[in-house]
Amino acid sequence: MLKSASGALVNVLRKSLVPAARISAVPLRRSHGGPVESDEEFDCRYEQFFNRKDIDGWEIRKGMNDLCGMDLVPDPKIIKAALHACRRVNDYALAVRFIEACKDKCGNKVNEIYPYIIQEIKPTLSELGIETPEELGYDKPELALENVYDM
Amino acid sequence: MANFLLRRALLDAVRVPVCSRASSSSVGELAKIGNREWVGYGFNGQPNYVDRPDFPMPAVRFRADTPDIKVLREKEKGDWRKLTLEEKKALYRASFCQTFAEFQAPTGEWKGVLGWSLAVASLAIWIYMGMKIFVYSPLPESLSEENQKAQLRRMLDLKVNPIDGLASKWDYENNRWK
Structure with missing residues (x-):
């Protein structure tokens, strides 16, 4: 009886611990002592994620939000792939928003990193017809929000 | 039988009641967003909109689909280089x-916060002055300088702490401090 009970327990634990399906934007393994992903592998993984032909807006947003939650500035090749993905799902606002988010990720080194990013993604921008936030006038506050207590 | 009961108890303990959560809260949230398009996974899984730098793509579009926005969206499917700057800005909005520049702009709220904090702190000084004038009796006589000197003289006369304290520092032969 004890043996069969412990067998059932093991089965339950195994089902709860081992995920049923793997999601592509999430690394395969999050435990310590495992293989460490190099920066190049990370960039390639995200580039491939955004380069998927059947990607939809939901997944693009998920990938961008994940990138913005990490302690890094996305590599220009990831940004390029993301802009192309925005083009495929016909979402212009998303493309501009992602460039803005990448600028915000530069933190206090924005004067060093952001010009480099713009220089690298410039061909993609002119190819797709995307304006930088500066060209749209979004580097400075444009509109003010009405105070919710005055509405 | 015991085996079955144990398994049920374990399953009940680890399982999250998915259906109950989805039916109770998601429907309510969906009613709130009206006919806005739900385009992504919200920061807590709900269809909500907040401008956040660490989560820049909110789950719903900010504006509901009006006819002129629908026209713009049709135009957006074509070449983006043919869109005018106004149309691009309208799409963004x-x-x-x-x-980012707007929601990270300084609000100047700190000035009010600092001002009101100091005003409230100064209230404590007014309260203290009121107590001083209307509540407290005058300080006892023994706190005057004359009385303090007399008290010290008496302590010396009593030879308080003669080894390493007060009296040890007093020269009793010449009647002055050592």
């Missing part, structure tokens, strides 16, 4: 409420 249809998806998002504020730009």
Whole structure:
């Protein structure tokens, strides 16, 4: 009886611990002592994620939000792939928003990193017809929000 | 039988009641967003809109689909180089409420916070002055300088702490401090 009970327990634990399906934007393994992903592998993984032909807006947003939650500035090749993905799902606002988010990720080194990013993604921008936030006038506050207590 | 009961108890303990959560809260949230498009996974899984730098793509578009926005969206499917700057800005504002520069702009709220904090802190000084004038009796006589000197003289006369304290520092032969 004890043996069969412990067998059932093991089965339950195994089902709860081992995920049923793997999601592509999430690394395969999050435990310590495992293989460490190099920066190049990370960039390639995200580039491939955004380069998927059947990607939809939901997944693009998920990938961008994940990138913005990490302690890094996305590599220009990831940004390029993301802009192309925005083009495929016909979402212009998303493309501009992602460039803005990448600028915000530069933190206090924005004067060093952001010009480099713009220089690298410039061909993609002119190819797709995307304006930088500066060209749209979004580097400075444009509109003010009405105070919710005055509405 | 015991085996079955144990398994049920374990399953009940680890399982999250998915259906109950989805039916109770998601429907309510969906009613709130009206006919805005739900385009992504919200920061807590709900269809909500907040401009956040660490989560820049909110789950819903900010504006509901009006006919002129629908026209713009049709135009957006074509070449983006043919869109005018105004149309691009309109598209941005249809998806998002504020730009990064706008929601990160300083509000100047700190001035009010600092001012009111100091005003409230100064209230304590007014209360103290009121107490001083209307509540407290005058300080006892023994706190005057004359009385303090007399008290010290008496302590010396009593030879308080003669080894390493007060009296040890007094020269009793010449009647002055050592």
